[in-house]
Amino acid sequence: MSKELIRLVNCQMAFDDEIVLDDINLYFNDKEFLTLLGPSGCGKTTTLRIIGGFIKPTGGDVLFDGVRINDVPPHKRKVNTVFQKYALFPHLDVYENVAFGLRLAKLPEEEIDERVTEMLEIVSLKGFENRKVSQLSGGQQQRVAIARALVNRPKVLLLDEPLGALDLRLRKDMQNELKRIQQAMGITFIYVTHDQEEALSMSDTVVVMDKGRIQQIGTPEDIYNEPKNAFVADFIGESNILDGIMLEDRLVKFFGRKFKCVDFGFEKNEPVDVVIRPEDIDIVAPDDGHLCGTVTSVTFKGVHYDTIVDFKGFKWLIQTTDFYEVGSYIGIRLEPEDIHIMHKSEYSGMFGDYSSYSAEYDEMDDPDLYPEDAEESEEASEGGKDEE
Amino acid sequence: MKNKALAAPYLVWMALFTIVPLAIVAYYAFTDAATGEFTFANIANLGNYMPILIKSIWLALISSLICIVIGYPVAYFIANCKETTQRFLYMLVMLPMCISFLLRTLAWVALTEDTGIINNFITALGLQPLPLIRNNGAVVLGMVYNYLPYMIMPLYTVIMKIDRRLIEAAQDLGCNGVNVFKRVILPLSVPGIISGFTMVFVPAVSTFYISQKLGSSGTTLIGDVIESQFKTAYNPNLGAALSLILMVMIFICIGVMNRFGDEEEEVVTL
Numbered sequence: 001m002s003k004e005l006i007r008l009v010n011c012q013m014a015f016d017d018e019i020v021l022d023d024i025n026l027y028f029n030d031k032e033f034l035t036l037l038g039p040s041g042c043g044k045t046t047t048l049r050i051i052g053g054f055i056k057p058t059g060g061d062v063l064f065d066g067v068r069i070n071d072v073p074p075h076k077r078k079v080n081t082v083f084q085k086y087a088l089f090p091h092l093d094v095y096e097n098v099a100f101g102l103r104l105a106k107l108p109e110e111e112i113d114e115r116v117t118e119m120l121e122i123v124s125l126k127g128f129e130n131r132k133v134s135q136l137s138g139g140q141q142q143r144v145a146i147a148r149a150l151v152n153r154p155k156v157l158l159l160d161e162p163l164g165a166l167d168l169r170l171r172k173d174m175q176n177e178l179k180r181i182q183q184a185m186g187i188t189f190i191y192v193t194h195d196q197e198e199a200l201s202m203s204d205t206v207v208v209m210d211k212g213r214i215q216q217i218g219t220p221e222d223i224y225n226e227p228k229n230a231f232v233a234d235f236i237g238e239s240n241i242l243d244g245i246m247l248e249d250r251l252v253k254f255f256g257r258k259f260k261c262v263d264f265g266f267e268k269n270e271p272v273d274v275v276i277r278p279e280d281i282d283i284v285a286p287d288d289g290h291l292c293g294t295v296t297s298v299t300f301k302g303v304h305y306d307t308i309v310d311f312k313g314f315k316w317l318i319q320t321t322d323f324y325e326v327g328s329y330i331g332i333r334l335e336p337e338d339i340h341i342m343h344k345s346e347y348s349g350m351f352g353d354y355s356s357y358s359a360e361y362d363e364m365d366d367p368d369l370y371p372e373d374a375e376e377s378e379e380a381s382e383g384g385k386d387e388e
Numbered sequence: 389m390k391n392k393a394l395a396a397p398y399l400v401w402m403a404l405f406t407i408v409p410l411a412i413v414a415y416y417a418f419t420d421a422a423t424g425e426f427t428f429a430n431i432a433n434l435g436n437y438m439p440i441l442i443k444s445i446w447l448a449l450i451s452s453l454i455c456i457v458i459g460y461p462v463a464y465f466i467a468n469c470k471e472t473t474q475r476f477l478y479m480l481v482m483l484p485m486c487i488s489f490l491l492r493t494l495a496w497v498a499l500t501e502d503t504g505i506i507n508n509f510i511t512a513l514g515l516q517p518l519p520l521i522r523n524n525g526a527v528v529l530g531m532v533y534n535y536l537p538y539m540i541m542p543l544y545t546v547i548m549k550i551d552r553r554l555i556e557a558a559q560d561l562g563c564n565g566v567n568v569f570k571r572v573i574l575p576l577s578v579p580g581i582i583s584g585f586t587m588v589f590v591p592a593v594s595t596f597y598i599s600q601k602l603g604s605s606g607t608t609l610i611g612d613v614i615e616s617q618f619k620t621a622y623n624p625n626l627g628a629a630l631s632l633i634l635m636v637m638i639f640i641c642i643g644v645m646n647r648f649g650d651e652e653e654e655v656v657t658l
Contacts (some may be wrong), residue, residue: 052523052556054559054560055555073559073564074559074560075560075561075562075563075564075567077558079559079560080561081556081560083493083553083556083557083560084553087478087551087553087554087556087557088557089554089557089558089572090576091572091575091576091578092552092558100558100561100571101561101562104561104562104563104567104571105562134504148557148561149560149561180507384599
């Protein structure tokens, strides 16, 4: 795409004895929209804070334009941050919040005025200059936070779950807005979120993290269509994950049946995880099906029905626009491209079974569940650091 | 209705022990000692006591400023400690307040007297004793010593509550340590400074014990005058008038302080 801007080399972070980041190697390209995606406590915010300069990695290097910046304090980095819950200055009005960085840079008053006005226009807050930040709604505060960071024309903007506190509708609008701003200004966005949908719809590159390690790096399409392991497959979208055996290139066996697939490069008879996305499954008459099972639950989701089907005791999630009653006996067909094969990993067997369907599915849709958790756990660990 | 009922005990208390006494003070202040008739004579007497009043305000002001200078760094330091350390240090700050105010002032007398502990030590070294007591400096010292915790308390509370993310945000936007303090921490601690200042200034301006013990006839404060009107001169009407004036002055001072505080915020905003 374009040239590399930031690189993390073997980055490690440990608070006391707890390893939060384990050997992170990652590079960020200029003008890229990169998202760090993962559940709470996966190390995504810690990674962001290392780039911002708020914490120093306990191992490894941070390079900016090829120069090591481990010891450069935040105020000397060409990076600005949009903080979780915004961290706007309560003693300043909207205008002065946005002008804060420019005043420190001692720019002439005219230029400050010009840039602040322009920025407030970009984030659609014209006319709010003299409002106190406490008088603004969540969405407006969020836009002030973005303006305050962007007005400094940083090379990189770090965004730490910036939309976490907003309601669903506003979040969708702001997603588009952020993407638009990023493209208009042509700068690098490094975006932290636990929301997979947000990550897929906004990013050029998605980095999926868990337990302080990078699980997969790729374009949203790659991540969704070619998940590397059961964790990624489960975290990004919905997946039925089954045990299978790769008989040979492009031929896999599961449920005692051979299926053609499009994957290759595995060892002969290698045990593998088989991913089947719920929306890829075609429901047919039992006689025509590769597999047959009984519908055990149906939930209306608006666009489709979430249909849980019991195949020999293993429950699959199928998303279909057709309604099948609970108890009906159906068949399914799987085309080769519907089947995705992954190597076995530490996550094998942990995900992809829909026996406990509803709880798992709803978890990710709850916007309030993760930001709070993430923040608390990360603050707690920072606290430990500060005390030293 | 429920909430009003909860406030009732305090309202009764207020009425009995604040409003009624205040009315009595006002009554005395505006009546003649001998005839009991309405008069402005007591108030008019203020002219004679103006220098003392000004001196009281001046010394209280100096004490309050010294308290800020000493108290702010202490409060800032405590607020940035570990939580357990914070509790311990805060307790240390509060500790002197568990000992009687009178006793603490008398302790200073014992320390600073011409034949006190400090001067005994100095003379033992073969040096001339220092005039440590019976002057303005001693009175200010007594005020600062006694009222410093009242400055530290509100400052600590306010500084502790400043969101750490604001400091990070300021650093992120280009603030070095000095600028973080100047542009974020200090403006955000203004409410603490104002309430600390008020809590030191108000008791300091009306004190009489400190000036009696550590001061001399030259450091008589308005509090001493008021006390003497009730106790020795037996002119409660004049005492009441001076009290009333002092109260009004204090109200005005607080008003100005608060206005100053608001403007402070405005100035930063503009």
